[in-house]
């Protein structure tokens with residue numbers, strides 16, 4: 001059986017970033033395998049066939065290396081400026097290029113297969129199993145990414161509809177025409193409108209969400225000159241002190257966006273200061289508000305939605321999808337009205353899936369069932385220590401098993417965008433390197 005020092009499961013941004021950080025280490029000689037059946041570096045975010053989709057963060061924030069913040073900007077060259085929103089596909093090219101470079105090195109191997117199970121084998125090794133074979137690994141990094149949006153809240157007839165799109169991120173919208181119902185009004189919903197426009201769609205778009213609230217829009221603003229000291233004794237206190245800061249900032253001529261951006265590096269620490277019940281309150285009442293202000297849409301993206309709206313081709317509804325019969329969807333509006341629609345397509349943009357969506361994946365389902373990993377009580381992801389070691393069903397850290405990327409949302413406030421993901425990847429790579437250094441030292445002592 002082939003043995004690797006490190007097995008990385010998933011070759012989207014997170015898995016590739018772990019490999020890239022390992023490859024940057026001056027010490028080499030260890031072996032790394034990356035398991036990914038799809039093209040490298042793309043994953044859910046950067047694999048859409050539509051070139052018109054833009055990053056929702058500016059180029060200067062998107063380097064794969066935190067210690068070299070202009071790496072992506074240099075790679076882009078004249079194709080986009082550091083303050084611009086580059087194409088998401090182009091960003092996928094960037095990550096793929098770094099990953100291809102890593103995997104051209106000796107002892108770095110790409111296995112183009114899906115991992116079906118990971119379990120403890122003999123001694124401290126893991127057995128990583130695909131449909132075609134088994135591998136041993138000393139460390140395993142789970143970088144399996146964004147679960148597809150939950151759809152257990154949708155009526156069966158919606159899910160069985162011929163035009164139902166369960167994966168809004170990788171779908172090719174060229175075939176889509178007529179009436180399109182989009183469930184959710186976040187950034188992914190706006191992306192659907194952009195993709196439709198780029199394909200020459202001439203029909204109508206209906207957007208349904210609980211409150212009919214769209215993401216805020218980016219603007220060029222002066223950075224806030226204060227690191228806001230927020231009161232984190234509870235979710236309500238946090239909101240009140242945030243509002244106070246926004247008011248103070250506005251009085252001094254600063255935009256609220258600058259305050260949000262100044263809080264961002266502190267948000268993880270603030271989150272950890274909240275008690276568990278307060279974290280749950282935040283999750284229930286404030287998470288959506290924070291995300292709408294923190295994950296903003298580029299103005300160009302918002303303009304496309306506006307153009308649809310101005311042309312009378314976009315309607316937004318606040319309510320819920322109450323049922324579907326013989327192709328007619330019934331929307332129960334928050335204002336008590338009932339609306340009937342006859343969509344040709346229904347796109348689920350209800351957000352990154354929670355733990356209940358993760359178990360659709362065979363690998364994670366198996367690992368949860370045998371207790372190797374565990375779900376967090378909020379139901380948003382997997383449990384991990386602050387250093388990203390997986391926590392098993394007994395509540396103990398699993399030595400050598402790491403979680404990077406969106407599945408770690410169970411233990412992190414922010415595990416979504418590139419600045420957080422690259423820090424997570426770097427943290428895990430450095431711990432793997434330390435463990436290997438220690439093993440070598442121990443080996444030398446025993447020799």
Ligand SMILES: Cc1cc2nc3c(=O)[nH]c(=O)nc-3n(C[C@H](O)[C@H](O)[C@H](O)COP(=O)(O)OP(=O)(O)OC[C@H]3O[C@@H](n4cnc5c(N)ncnc54)[C@H](O)[C@@H]3O)c2cc1C
Nearest residue numbers: 010012013014043044045055056114115145146405417418
């Ligand atoms: C639509 C979208 C747009 C985004 N835009 C931005 C942005 O503009 N700026 C920003 O900073 N962040 C953005 N993000 C957030 C972040 O960059 C993404 O979440 C990123 O995709 C996370 O990378 P990942 O590798 O963890 O997960 P994913 O991209 O989901 O990749 C996971 C990979 O793991 C593979 N995999 C899963 N299970 C297995 C298995 N069992 N065996 C082998 N392989 C497996 C999958 O095939 C996939 O390729 C966006 C996210 C989304 C969803």
